[in-house]
Amino acid sequence: MRITARVDYAVRAAVELAAAAPGALTSDRIATAQGIPARFLQSILGDLQHARLVTSQRGREGGYRLALPPEEVSIARVMRVEQGFLAEVHGQRPEEVEYPGAAAPLAGVWVAAREAYRRVLEEVTLADVVAGKLPAAVAELAALEEAWRSFGDEPVV
Numbered sequence: 001m002r003i004t005a006r007v008d009y010a011v012r013a014a015v016e017l018a019a020a021a022p023g024a025l026t027s028d029r030i031a032t033a034q035g036i037p038a039r040f041l042q043s044i045l046g047d048l049q050h051a052r053l054v055t056s057q058r059g060r061e062g063g064y065r066l067a068l069p070p071e072e073v074s075i076a077r078v079m080r081v082e083q084g085f086l087a088e089v090h091g092q093r094p095e096e097v098e099y100p101g102a103a104a105p106l107a108g109v110w111v112a113a114r115e116a117y118r119r120v121l122e123e124v125t126l127a128d129v130v131a132g133k134l135p136a137a138v139a140e141l142a143a144l145e146e147a148w149r150s151f152g153d154e155p156v157v
Contacts, residue, residue, distance in 0.1 A: 005040075009040060010044045010079070012034045013041060014054075017066045018073070019130045020065070023065065024061065024062060030045075053068065071125050074124065086118050087110070094107060119137075123135045
């Protein structure tokens with residue numbers, strides 16, 4: 001799993017907006033609250049606006065706000081704005097990958113991994129994050145001690 005800075009920043013900005021909903025926040029306030037470079041954030045907010053997840057308003061009461069209620073916006077939906085597909089193999093969707101010979105079943109592994117990743121990201125909404133209460137199945141996974149260890153930390157047998 002690889003989450004780029006751009007995707008991380010987009011999700012964090014969306015969470016800040018969800019916490020302020022239905023009110024608006026300036027990009028400077030979001031940038032300061034989350035430690036996101038302001039120019040980078042402007043571009044991300046533009047992407048989120050283009051995807052109709054965020055609206056903006058000028059003026060004294062202006063700023064950015066979510067275009068939808070936070071409970072209707074999944075983490076996956078925000079991520080897709082910045083990275084397209086949730087999982088890809090050499091620029092292809094996992095179901096489009098074909099391998100010869102003994103590696104042929106590997107495509108099924110990539111598809112299954114994508115589905116597990118998607119299930120978590122589709123289930124968690126911005127409202128869940130703001131409330132600090134993950135859906136039960138996700139909270140159960142996050143509570144596993146081994147989930148907090150890096151894959152590279154496991155001993156090679």
